[in-house]
Amino acid sequence: MAAAVIPAPTLPCLVFDYDGEQQRTTLFSISDGAHRACEIEELRAELAHVARLGMLASDPATAATFLWNPPRAPGTAADRIAVPPLAQPPPLRSVCARSGDPCTAAGGRCTVLLAEPPQSTILWYCQAGGTAWTRHEYDLGSASIRVPEGNAWCKRTVNRLASCQDRFYYPHSSTQCGVIGFSPAGLPELSTVPMKMGGLMAAAATYIVEIGGDLHTVYVFRHGIDFTAVADVGVYRMDFARQEHVRVESIGDRAILAGSGSCFGGWCPATEFGLLPNTVYWMSSVDDRLHVFDIEVGAEEVHEPCKGVAVPSRKPFWIIPAHP
Structure with missing residues (x-):
């Protein structure tokens, strides 16, 4: 399979996947609001359900598995780094993250961690350049x-994952953040650190995102039981020294992208990719609308990316361009 070359201004985008049916996979470009036929080989047919795990893709015809980074610059090829083959595609609603950068010498050891869906207590992990995945029950x-x-x-269970400074993090409870590290022997070590959540978890969708070397949690607060209305959106830096969340008013020239029926959250440079700076782009799984929030001012715009396209086989998922 040739490496994908993705034209501008497709990324970042929402992917409408149809499980290889007659309807062709469609991309919704966030920058210009246009729908386009998918030209990304890794996202076509059966590959789509694994590509949405973030950086992991698998070819069901060959079992070849690789880390896949969408290209940063228009017209350039995506990065593909081989990892050990998966015996079978991971279950839907699995979450995946990686630590380190396999493309740079400074990136250190690159570990790929896969957590099976919430009803499971199984982790899978491997090293880029390794020979096999290892199963770990926790x-x-x-x-x-x-x-x-x-x-x-x-x-x-581990139902969200974010990596920061060679460790993996997940929400453990209202007073603790879960940490997954690896021993010098390469074995997973699960622990927790105090992190006061207060009442932030009530009636909110949450997403963990690494920004500038710090972990942040994005909260989309709803109006009581009305899940179609958003009361507020807040971005909080996880201050491990103070053991609390600190609300931030600016993330600079960045845009956070999250939601759409999954726990995925990420970010990309805003101006470079035609997005509004210091914003959160949140795709609601309830009303299927894209809500755009200004973090400092609190203003909201609403778009309808699902309008005019066939209903996909699963909720649309995000593809975000690679960035340092």
């Missing part, structure tokens, strides 16, 4: 959650 204990019938106990 136990994070249980938590009580409120259900219509009362309270119920359920297992804690």
Whole structure:
């Protein structure tokens, strides 16, 4: 399979996938609001459901698996770094992240971590240039959650992932952030660090994003039980020294992109890719609309990327251009 060359101004985009059916995969470009036929080989047919994991793609015909970075510059080829083949595609709703940069000597050891969906307690990990994936079963204990019938106990799982400074992070509880590191022998080590969430987790969609070497959490607050209305959007830096979230008013010339039925959140340079700076682009899985929020002012724009296209086989997913 040849490396993809993606024309401007396609990226960043939302991908409408149809599972290889007669309807062709469609891209919605965020910068100009145009729908285009997909010319990205890695996103066509059966590859789409793994490409949406972020940086991991697999060819079901050959089992070849690779890290896939969309190109930063228009008309240039995407980066593809071989990793050990997957015996089978990861389950839908798996989450994936990587630490280190396999393309640079300064990137250090590149570890790829895959967490199976919330009903599972299985992690898979490998090293770029390694020979096999390793399976790891974890136990994070249980938590009580409120259900219509009362309270119920359920297992804690890794259902979000972000990497920062060679470690992986996930929400563990309202008072702790989960950390996954690797020992010198290459074995996973799961721990937690105190991180006060306060009431931030109530009625909010949350996304963890690394920006400038710091972890941030994006909160999309809803109006009570009305999930179609957004009350506020906040970006908070995770201050591990103070063990609390600190709200920020600016992320500079960046745009955060998140949502659309998954826990994925990322960012890209704004002006360079035709986006509004210091903003959050959030795709709602409830009303299928793209909400654009100015982080400092709080102004909101609403777009309808699903209008005029066939209903995809799954919620649209994000593809974001590579950046340092």
